[in-house]
Amino acid sequence: MFRIMRRPFLAASALAPVLLCLNPVHAQNAADKDIEAFYRGKTIQIIVGSSAGGGYDTYARMIARYFGKHVAGNPNVIVSNMPGAGGNVAANNVYNIAPKDGTVIGAFQSGVILEPLLGLTPVKHDPSKFHYLGSANDDVYICIARSDSKVQTFADVLKNELIVGASGSSSTSDYPAVLNAVLGSKFKIVLGYPGSREISLAIEKGEAQGACGLAWPSISVTQQGWFDTGKVKVIVQTHATGYPELNAKGIPLASSFAKTDDQRAMLALLFSQSRFGRPYVLAPEVPEARATALRKAFADTMVDPELKAEAAKMKLDIDAVPGADVEEVVRKVYASPPDIIARTKQAIHANDGK
Incomplete structure (x- = not known):
């Protein structure tokens, strides 16, 4: 009888460390300590x-x-x-x-x-x-144009060329290229700029007339003076729904210029990266x-x-x-x-x- 009574006690004692390890709080604390x-x-x-x-x-x-x-x-x-x-x-x-x-x-x-x-x-x-x-x-990506260019609206760039600075294999090159192919815009893409800072400098110097695929939340801050003075204008939003501030100003969505379901699907795929x-x-x-x-x-x-x-x-x-x-x-x-x-x-x- 004595031996029989001891077995459950020993078994429970042996299981105690295992049960402790299985405790979610203990496991979480152990993971936190490891981190x-x-x-x-x-x-x-x-x-x-x-x-x-x-x-x-x-x-x-x-x-x-x-x-x-x-x-x-x-x-x-x-x-x-x-x-x-x-x-x-x-x-x-x-x-x-x-x-x-x-x-x-x-x-x-x-x-x-x-x-x-x-x-x-x-x-x-x-x-x-x-x-x-x-x-x-x-992010809400946009296309912009200098106020001294022939392009002041997206409708304008469907008829007139706009020289845009771009980085290779990035939104600044992909977006204008797709807009050209899908909607018939006339962006002339000039590659070779490492990033948005260099593209902005090119626009500032007149080396480029604008850009596409720039993020409005950042460019509106880093180059706030452009938009406050009207030196540079936003001509279109390359985004599914647009940015509230730009929507209120009537800046159109690029997808609104699409004429077929396939055009809309292609733009949606590209714009998903926002x-x-x-x-x-x-x-x-x-x-x-x-x-x-x-x-x-x-x-x-x-x-x-x-x-x-x-x-x-x-x-x-x-x-x-x-x-x-x-x-x-x-x-x-x-x-x-x-x-x-x-x-x-x-x-x-x-x-x-x-």
């Missing part, structure tokens, strides 16, 4: 896929100032720039070369996500496999627990009262898109009908080499 132990004393690097001084760089540096305090272990956060090929140089680095331990974050142009689908440049990254922390905002206008990503190999922790840190950073106050002071638009939502949009984009993908790709590159 804290890993990031304590480390530095997280945010690699921006464009040059310093542009919109992507401005957002990344602001986010970097607050991101570390939302990561267990409070790591230091620095920003570096790796421009080239519309952000694809930086994307290739994060995907193939940079450490895969969760200490490197990529901050790329949205066109990077569509490059393997719609681009011609061979890339060594697969955007459908990145961990997405989120997007700093749902949802991940400023994506922040991790390499696929980053451990899931760290990716989850950094995704939460990104979400917390984007609602940080101090960040929001600084953004308001700098007049930067903050309309963050959660990482899960970005991943879902990317999934849908990569599942688009093959004929629409092929025709959109053809439209983007219709005048390549001409």
Whole structure:
């Protein structure tokens, strides 16, 4: 009897550590401690896929100032720039070369996500496999023209040529190319500018008459004087629904000029990248627990009262898109009908080499 009575007691004692480990709170605390132990004393690097001084760089540096305090272990956060090929140089680095331990974050142009689908440049990254922390905002892309050009409305550019500065394999080259092929606009695309800062300088000097595929939330801040004085005008919005401020001013959507369902579908595919206008990503190999922790840190950073106050002071638009939502949009984009993908790709590159 004595021996029989002891067995349940011994069994329960043996199970106690197992049950403790299975406790969700205990497991969560253990995971948090692992994250804290890993990031304590480390530095997280945010690699921006464009040059310093542009919109992507401005957002990344602001986010970097607050991101570390939302990561267990409070790591230091620095920003570096790796421009080239519309952000694809930086994307290739994060995907193939940079450490895969969760200490490197990529901050790329949205066109990077569509490059393997719609681009011609061979890339060594697969955007459908990145961990997405989120997007700093749902960008509204626009086309602009100097007030001394023949183009003052989108209707004008259907009849008159407008010289636009652009970066290769980016929204600034893809958007005007697709508008030319799908809607018949007459944008003359001049490539060779590393990023929006250099494109802006070209417009300022009269070297270019305008640009397409620039993000209104950032260009309206970095070049506020253009629009306040009327030196540069917004002629069309390349977005599904438009920006409230621009809608109120009667700036039309490019899709309103489409005449067929196929034209609308092609524009919708290209414009989908606005949802991940400023994506922040991790390499696929980053451990899931760290990716989850950094995704939460990104979400917390984007609602940080101090960040929001600084953004308001700098007049930067903050309309963050959660990482899960970005991943879902990317999934849908990569599942688009093959004929629409092929025709959109053809439209983007219709005048390549001409």
